[in-house]
Amino acid sequence: MTYVLLLEPNTLLAKTYTQLFEHVGYAVGHATGAQEALAIADKRTPDVVVLELQLPMHSGVEFLHEFRSYSEWLKIPVVVNTLSPPSRLAALYVALQSDLGVTAVLYKPQTSLQVLLRTMRQQLAQI
Amino acid sequence: MANASEGAGGDVDSLLLSVAEQLKIPLTVIARQAELGHMTGDGTLVDASTIRVQADAALQLVDSYLLGIRLLREQTELPLEPVSVSSLLVDVAHSLERFAEQYRVQLEVSIAGKYQPVMAHQQGLKAALVSLGFALVEAQAAQGTGAKRVTLAIHRTPHGLVTGIYGQYEELAAKQWRRALQLQTSASQPFHGLLAGSAAGLFVADAILRSMHSHLRPGRFAGQQGLATTLQPSQQLRFV
Amino acid sequence: MKQLVTEAIILTRIDYGEADRILTILTPDYGKLHVLAKGVRRVKSKLAGGIELFSVSAITFIPGRNGLDTLASTRLVTHYGAIVGDLDRTMAGYDLIKQLNKATEDQAEPAYFHLLQQTFVALNDCTVPLPMVRLWFACRLLQLDGHEPNLQTDTSGQTLTAGQGYDFSFDHMTFNPSPDGGRWQVQHIKFLRLVFGQASARALSRVQGCEQLTAVLTPLVSTMLQTYLRV
Secondary structure (H helix, E strand, C coil): CCEEEEECCCHHHHHHHHHHHHHCCCEEEEECCHHHHHHHHHHCCCCEEEECCCCCCCCHHHHHHHHCCCHHHCCCCEEEEECCCHHHHHHHHHHHHHHHCEEEEEEHHHCCHHHHHHHHHHHHHCC | CCCCCCCHHHCHHHHHHHHHHHHHHHHHHHHHHHHHHHHHCCHHHCCHHHHHHHHHHHHHHHHHHHHHHHHHHCCCCCCCEEECHHHHHHHHHHHHHHHHHHCCCEEEEEECCCCCCEEECHHHHHHHHHHHHHHHHHHHHCCCCCCCEEEEEEEEECCEEEEEEEECCCCCCHHHHHHHHHHCCCCCCCCCCCCCCCCHHHHHHHHHHHCCCCCCEEEEECCEEEEEEEECECHHHHCC | CCCEEEEEEEEEEEEECCCEEEEEEEECCCEEEEEEECCCCCCCCCCCCCCCCCEEEEEEEECCCCCEEEEEEEEEEEECHHHHHCHHHHHHHHHHHHHHHHHHCCCCCCHHHHHHHHHHHHHHCCCCCHHHHHHHHHHHHHHHCCCCCECCECCCCCECCCCCCEEEECCCCEEEECCCCCCECHHHHHHHHHHHHCCCCHHHHHCCCHHHHHHHHHHHHHHHHHHHCCC
């Protein structure tokens, strides 16, 4: 069963995403912050990570920097689904991709559940 | 009279940007909830209550922001009235109740003793505390595992009546709050140690309070940390 | 066993065996070190789990053989938390750490620690424009590596003067009088002197016209960096 690590600080959004993922047969580990996410990944290696960059205490970039420093987590696809506006992300996209292994970047307010799911499936298919 | 535009909260444009960023959250929750039912064909997955409460919270933020802007612009004439802060706090708690429930945060009100009324702009004070409450409830919900509780409290100090909202927050001290006010215009997460995102609710609350010659500042209550404002009981009303 | 104490900024981490990690750190007293952190891949270990980007820690380590020391303890001293409040600054910080790590390869003078620490300070201060932090960092990196351009005289030894337009020679790292106006004027050279001379990036933001000067000079300095440090 595909296991999704969902890093989402807003618990209501997380609930919606979790309901969607469970509906399509995925298992979900949800964390509201970077440290918690590492602990969850440590217990069970995720197949894909869905990540908000704007997190309390630490940013999603910090999480990725730590996450990617572990060899067993180097190849796990990471889908960034963030509130950070596209104008900001465009300038950082290359760095997110090449330095931190981000495989897809989505702008959350304009990303439907359908597009999110499709993107995740595409990433999983490429492993 | 203190200049209500002093401090980061007085910047109308930056407040608008903060609020606009913050509104993405409830609107995204509403959009995705609506889509969930449609996509899965399972109407029971859609929580109509979530949609309603999030819509109400968004509208409240917009209203508080508009009030804040009006108060900032109309600095000289504020309709002051005697306000029972205890009653107001209970009122604020009612406004936050459903929101806190959705975020699985327990809301408590602590009013020990009787307090004199304060001369304040009632609508503004309520809007400020509700804005603050929304932000701190959301912040508490995201603070990892463990029981989540937010307390609305009033207590007397030599400086006046301290009215605030408190919880278990890791990084909420005067230094971080001052930094957040400085970063309001330049950082996407000016108070990331407390909560993700623009923290608009805090800045709107602060802007409204500044127009009343008060402001938010970090404080402690019963082992919890939070943000509070100090209000002066009316000496005239004491003799009424 | 002799234990040494110093401050450190972590540059990279890699796995080592089942439970351990090797950290590459920058210190003010010993330069760049590789230290073995035992058992930190278990999230609950006392050294583990911390997210250490943009931090200075106090560490105790035991000198080892073959260039690999052993980490005994670590304690967070300063976390430059405002950096992570802004995505652009976070990515810039990450990028500058990478650049410094690459520029220093196997060893680094203690001065690199202070450069990185001051870079964190500047990134942490949102009143310092990000492009200025980058320019200052690049100049300091060139300087530490011995590739500071000659900002006083041209290739033939003549003093640089006002009213003259200059072109830049990457081979000689000098400004040379241009027969047809030149790309660079005295205000650019003066600003570069200031950038190379400042111990921190903060002071630069008080210079009039600094943002425009930064924008114009950044490509020049970036090319110097790519040419000589390959970063």
